[in-house]
Amino acid sequence: MPTLFPTDALDGLIRTGGSCRVNVNVEPGFAPGDKVMAININPRTHTRLPTYVRGKRGIVMRDHGAFIFPDTNAQLKGEKPQHVYSVMFEAGELWGDAEFPGDKVLIDMFEDYLRPTNGK
């Protein structure tokens, strides 16, 4: 149910936009340098996994820490806190014969969106 918003927190909310970062101890499943593949899902519900990256291979560049998982939180099915990683994809992996083959795309990805590829 709605609660009254603490007015002393209002300024911070406006200036920072708020954050879904959580201070819980969740073990990361991946580390920088890990080779990963984005899963291929097509839920009718909310996801922050872009269509163009599904099934594509990339490399974990950075671990941002733990955040609330939007896919479940949007449905009020729990916060499911998990690590978010910056994952790098080659333009050619995403677009095939890419217009700029040297380009790289960095996408912040929730851990549930990733699978290890064991270097393949």
Place this chain on the structure above:
Amino acid sequence: MNGIHDCGGRHGYGPIDIDREQPIFHADWERRMFGMFILAFGGGHFNIDQFRSTIEQMRPAEYLESTYYEHWLHALETLCVENGTLTRKELDDRLAALSKGTH
């Protein structure tokens, strides 16, 4: 959701319009929209992921032809009706009063 919002990699939208001089709000109603969102969000009427999800469920043509804060308005109205904070009739009555200038 494989909706119209997920437009990464799509052709035909033209260049991204980056106007570094643009005002924070283009009209007074956008300023009020921002205030209403902050208070409703801070007050626990919905979480940010519900808000984004609701915007994604707009009719595709409407989504493309409406502005950023119109998306926010859609989500705020939809979620507040869904959770019982407002009724559709209250919204309609208010709009009717405003359009008649009797508010």
